[in-house]
Amino acid sequence: MESSRGSREATVATRAAVVDIIRVRAATGRVPLAPPASEPPLTTASRPTIDSVDVAGRTVLVRVDFNVPLADGKITDDSRIVAALPTIRSILDRNGACVLMSHLGRPAGTGHEAAFSLKPVGKRLAELLGRPVMVPGEGSVDDASAAAVEAIEPGEVVLLENLRFHPGEKKADAGFAGKLASYGHVYCQDAFGAAHRGDAS
Numbered sequence: 001m002e003s004s005r006g007s008r009e010a011t012v013a014t015r016a017a018v019v020d021i022i023r024v025r026a027a028t029g030r031v032p033l034a035p036p037a038s039e040p041p042l043t044t045a046s047r048p049t050i051d052s053v054d055v056a057g058r059t060v061l062v063r064v065d066f067n068v069p070l071a072d073g074k075i076t077d078d079s080r081i082v083a084a085l086p087t088i089r090s091i092l093d094r095n096g097a098c099v100l101m102s103h104l105g106r107p108a109g110t111g112h113e114a115a116f117s118l119k120p121v122g123k124r125l126a127e128l129l130g131r132p133v134m135v136p137g138e139g140s141v142d143d144a145s146a147a148a149v150e151a152i153e154p155g156e157v158v159l160l161e162n163l164r165f166h167p168g169e170k171k172a173d174a175g176f177a178g179k180l181a182s183y184g185h186v187y188c189q190d191a192f193g194a195a196h197r198g199d200a201s
Contacts, residue, residue, distance in 0.1 A: 050087055050188050055096030057154055061184025062087060065191035066102035066121045066159075075124050085128060087190045088157070092129075095154045099183045100125075101140060102191065103164040112138035112165050122159045133157045139165050141179040149183045 050060070064084045069076045084100075091098050107116040122135035137144030140160040148158050160183075163169045168176025181187065 050090050050190075053186055053188075055091050055094050055186060057095060058185040059097045059099055059149070059152055059183065060091050060186045060188055061099045061101065061180065062091070062188045063191045064100050064102045066100075066118060066125075067104050068121060070104075070120065073120055075120055078124055078128075081121060081125055081128065084190055087188065088125075088129065091188075092131075092155055092157070097152045097154050098157045099149055099152065099160065100157065101160045101163055101180065103169065104162050105164075107162060107164050109164055109167045109169070112161070116162050116164070118159055118162050125157070125159065129157065131155070131157065133159050135159045135161060137161055141166065141176065146183075 053060075062084075064087075065080050066084070068078060068080050075081075088098055088100070102118060102121070104118055104121070105116045107113045117135075119135050122133045126133040134148055134157070136148035136158065138161060139145065140163050145158075145160055152158055166176055167173070
């Protein structure tokens with residue numbers, strides 16, 4: 001996917017992938033080709049992008065894919081961070097605030113692990129954006145993170161710590177998902193590489 005169109009079109013690509021899966025399963029007789037009559041076909045459903053949403057004065061919670069490779073605490077390939085820039089800039093340039101969330105690697109899910117911290121990602125993102133990026137706390141829903149989100153102003157960026165530090169992420173825990181959802185007025189799914197997962201975020 002071209003970075004110029006960016007992952008703002010992740011929803012479109014995800015729907016196309018779902019349609020392909022439905023067709024494959026239909027060919028094998030596992031599911032009917034047509035969706036239920038009560039549901040609009042995926043190919044004709046509305047596909048809003050972040051550019052079509054009024055974000056001025058609002059906080060946008062963005063699920064990004066910052067699962068980048070690290071070596072000795074340093075990022076060896078920042079292409080996934082770069083791919084998210086159009087979405088992030090679209091929000092910031094229109095006077096919105098960004099709360100970003102991502103996983104990184106496969107931590108145990110029992111709390112903070114320095115080897116899987118998103119702080120190096122926050123540092124690199126700040127360099128690319130030319131503005132500060134805060135990575136508060138040691139988790140995504142701890143007191144420090146909640147305070148940072150509460151204090152966020154238009155044009156500012158908060159990157160939550162690794163979602164997988166919390167056991168609720170991989171378990172699709174509704175309570176954890178609810179705490180994350182409370183961080184934004186608008187939710188944007190920008191993590192095409194993780195959109196198929198059944199995780200809480």
